Amino acid sequence: MPRIPDIPGSRLTPRSEQESWLKDHVARLCQIDHRRFPGSQPVSFLKTDLAKLETQDFWVCEKSDGIRVLLFVNTNVETRAQNVYLIDRKNEYYYLEGLYFPHHKNPQLPLQDTIVDGELVYDVDPQTNHETMRFLAFDCLVVDGENMMSRPLDKRYGRLQEYFYSPFAKMKKDHPQVTSSHPFDIRVKRIQLSYAAELVFAEMVNLQHGSDGLIYTCVNAPYTPATDENILKWKPPSENSIDFKLVLRFPPLKDNPSQPDFHAKPVFLLHVWCGDTRYEQYDQLYMDDNEWEQRKSSGEQYDDRIVEVHWDTAHNHWRMMRFRDDKLNGNHKSIVEKIIISIADGVEKDVLLERSNSIRTAWKARAAGHAQAPAPMRGAPNTIAVPVQAVAPPLELRYGRLATSQWSKVGGPAVVAGMKR
Numbered sequence: 001m002p003r004i005p006d007i008p009g010s011r012l013t014p015r016s017e018q019e020s021w022l023k024d025h026v027a028r029l030c031q032i033d034h035r036r037f038p039g040s041q042p043v044s045f046l047k048t049d050l051a052k053l054e055t056q057d058f059w060v061c062e063k064s065d066g067i068r069v070l071l072f073v074n075t076n077v078e079t080r081a082q083n084v085y086l087i088d089r090k091n092e093y094y095y096l097e098g099l100y101f102p103h104h105k106n107p108q109l110p111l112q113d114t115i116v117d118g119e120l121v122y123d124v125d126p127q128t129n130h131e132t133m134r135f136l137a138f139d140c141l142v143v144d145g146e147n148m149m150s151r152p153l154d155k156r157y158g159r160l161q162e163y164f165y166s167p168f169a170k171m172k173k174d175h176p177q178v179t180s181s182h183p184f185d186i187r188v189k190r191i192q193l194s195y196a197a198e199l200v201f202a203e204m205v206n207l208q209h210g211s212d213g214l215i216y217t218c219v220n221a222p223y224t225p226a227t228d229e230n231i232l233k234w235k236p237p238s239e240n241s242i243d244f245k246l247v248l249r250f251p252p253l254k255d256n257p258s259q260p261d262f263h264a265k266p267v268f269l270l271h272v273w274c275g276d277t278r279y280e281q282y283d284q285l286y287m288d289d290n291e292w293e294q295r296k297s298s299g300e301q302y303d304d305r306i307v308e309v310h311w312d313t314a315h316n317h318w319r320m321m322r323f324r325d326d327k328l329n330g331n332h333k334s335i336v337e338k339i340i341i342s343i344a345d346g347v348e349k350d351v352l353l354e355r356s357n358s359i360r361t362a363w364k365a366r367a368a369g370h371a372q373a374p375a376p377m378r379g380a381p382n383t384i385a386v387p388v389q390a391v392a393p394p395l396e397l398r399y400g401r402l403a404t405s406q407w408s409k410v411g412g413p414a415v416v417a418g419m420k421r
Contacts, residue, residue: 004067004322005120005133007086008183009094019093022085026072029113029142030149032225037091038141039070039117040224042215042231043335044240044342049216049232050355054362057219058194059153062203063233064136065210066121067326071135073101073114082110086120090328098181102167103144112145116164117223120184123208133184134209138191140164141223149223156223161188195360198353212239227335237346238313241321242339243330244270245279246307265292270309270318272336273329282336285309286317306330311343 012019023035030038052058070087082101086094101111117139123132140160141149148156165188172179179185192200194216204211218230235241247269250260268285285307287295295302306324311317324330331339 003122003131004065004326005122007067007069007088007094007120007326008133009086009096012085012093012095014092022072022074022093023091025074025113026087026115029115029145029147030225031147035091036225037070037087037089038115038225039068039087039089040139040228040231041226042233043227043229044339045216045232045234045347046338046342047345047347050347050352052232053194053216053355053359057363057366058216058232059157059191059219060194060197060200060214060216061138061189061191062200062207062211063213063215063235064119064121064189065212066119066136069118069120069135070141071114071116071118071137073111073116075110075112077112080110088326090326096183098183100171100178101164102171104163104167107167107171111164111167114143114145114164115141116143116160117141118189121209123185125208132208135184135186136189137165137186138189138215139217139223151222153217153219153221153223157191193363195356195363197356201349201353234347234352235342236349237343239310240339240343240346241308241310242336243306243308243324243327244272244282244285245330246285246302246305246320247271247279247281248303265289270307271330272333273331274333279330280333282333283318285320286312286315287320 012022026038027033027035032038068089072085072087072093073082074085075082084096084099084101086096088094101114103109103111116137118135118137121134121136123134124130125132137160138157139153140156141147143159143163148159151159165186168186190203197214200214213233213235216232216234221228221230224230248266249269250262250266251264253259253261268287269281270283270285271279272282274280306327306329308321308324309318310321312319
């Protein structure tokens, strides 16, 4: 598992006057009526989405294994003073020193207010093992004071390159000494047309950071805050993951049943987020005795943290991958149900690649202005002619549907079957 970067910079004091003003300013720039994190969130890829790739134009890129952030360039029009911040998914703001972004027309002037979407990763040189923190930009919400969210992806990506990255890259080339003060390097993520997924997979071998799937983004759709059905996150079904809150329940002491035995192995409960501050028990995490002893010896807190897990199909239980301290909450229960379907009814890599010819054919037909999709090409894979299932079959899964939990810290009893916190 690649190392996840800590967010650089100085975190602004929560609910301070400065943070409040910045959140209001970001809301105005994004033309939204709330102070929440304005970034978009993808949905899990399902078999029904194969048809979506044939009927609409999508771009595809690798899914970097890092930490999602927005880079916010705030410039005072009158004084030309420029401040740069990172905004994480918990909507916390971090002030960065040492970064400056010049204007695309006149590098002597600063770039105006800009909000760029991207991922912080560690790139590791395979020869020296030297780590370089990088911000991989892939979309933009606002550039040089202009809201781009209603524009299609190709326009947003072009503006990201021309107005944001190119002047910055030229500044670094002409004045390499400025990079010494930069908290991280900046690149724009390379994107391909949707039928070039095989090329993206081939390029992933040469990446210096972790990558665990693909991201498909609809070209003609606007940038949408929160969950966006037009951004598809593909992972191999066996590697799909879910973020829950981990809650530990310890057995009582034998000589004092009113107190928990914190030296014993607890029950590892996975709680699903139901909105606001509400959680319900969903299932249990499996951890064998040796693994628990190792984790316990670290002295690290495990209770009440967001944890990323995957479903172990060989043993039919959830296994821990890592903590997600960058997230304020786990996945919402509605998202969890969709991910469960993607695990049980997902798309394997070979099926995705076999569909590339039909995706390419449909794309070319739209580009040429054809009213109808062309007939299948001679020699094309049989998968082209196979109709896509419109609705996923009903699933009867062990981890099942949500129910009121007797373990709930909100509504349940403090002690159940002798177990308590």
